[in-house]
């Protein structure tokens with residue numbers, strides 16, 4: 001019995017437009033075209049309030065890694081709510097779910113990353129990272145090491161601190177961001193910015209911008225570098241393979257902490273448990289959220305190395321959230337990790353699903369509208385272009401083709417997202433090969449329709 005589908009769609013849409021402010025949306029748009037109202041989901045499939053089914057190519061918002069409808073998580077949540085629905089860990093107190101999950105994370109995450117500070121989201125975890133890293137250097141007797149270096153077009157969250165770490169120009173344009181002491185270098189986006197350079201040379205060049213920035217700002221001022229192994233919200237930008245090893249070398253050479261933001265890349269997305277394994281770095285801190293609970297409960301965390309934990313532990317760290325280590329969220333996350341592990345979902349992605357998706361996805365690069373098909377594990381994107389050879393943008397500006405493609409995709413029963421003129425997927429990791437076939441068919445049809453529409457509207461013109 002659906003819980004939410006009890007009023008006509010039009011009525012729900014009107015109420016939604018009137019009373020519910022949506023993230024990253026112009027609210028006024030909902031007055032002319034109401035939101036699509038999702039009512040239930042199973043596996044990789046969503047059902048809306050009109051009973052239509054969509055293949056969820058985005059796993060919710062990059063998070064529903066194990067897919068929808070896993071009742072085990074609901075049962076664990078119910079049991080935990082009955083037993084101990086809430087308690088904090090401020091008063092020299094703790095509880096079993098927070099302890100069990102912390103132990104499990106320490107087992108799962110390779111290297112010396114063995115201690116977690118919990119939050120309820122990726123944004124909060126990155127805010128924690130800002131305070132934690134500055135406190136770390138202060139305790140080490142280097143209080144001037146306060147500067148964070150990040151990348152343009154990075155996404156690290158939407159709170160004041162995390163949005164400052166992020167490099168989204170549209171976000172910085174509102175509300176006086178970024179905060180001081182956050183510095184942004186160029187992104188390793190060869191397709192857009194690589195010009196005539198080879199991808200490998202371009203990757204090295206972009207990594208060395210970190211070294212230049214450290215030299216300009218002063219190594220005694222730079223606290224940490226933060227990056228997503230593969231940029232997600234920035235459009236699934238897969239860096240050249242030269243990039244991350246050079247970043248690691250530079251962080252080591254200048255005594256700069258490396259923070260790997262694993263909010264999307266963690267928990268199997270790239271075909272390993274963590275994105276840093278895929279790109280070959282040794283981070284001092286990782287940010288986790290999203291796939292940690294497959295989105296069934298809001299939970300995130302900062303997982304720090306033994307050395308960071310040791311230094312930080314010398315004195316009171318005046319930081320914490322009411323819901324740090326929420327017992328229900330921890331219990332659900334633990335159950336999610338059990339399923340990922342026991343059902344060998346990450347291995348299945350690495351050995352079967354991701355290679356199959358890669359073969360089909362990269363073939364879409366032959367489409368006349370596609371300039372590049374990027375993919376790493378189960379996250380992928382298509383750069384749309386009016387001129388493949390020149391990797392050109394559209395004369396009408398960024399975001400000419402992307403929204404059209406997204407709308408056709410939804411109409412064809414496939415949730416894809418657009419980032420300017422890139423179409424993006426990040427489906428549940430449990431996708432079957434036949435569901436991948438469906439995804440590809442619908443994506444291809446959407447590309448055909450988008451190309452026809454661009455031509456019809458005179459928009460198929462290079463900038």
Ligand SMILES: *Cc1c(COP(=O)(O)O)cnc(C)c1O
Nearest residue numbers: 121122123155156157261263264
């Ligand atoms: C989504 C995301 C965040 C922010 O997480 P929220 O739970 O939305 O606060 C941070 N970093 C990355 C890489 C993300 O994709």
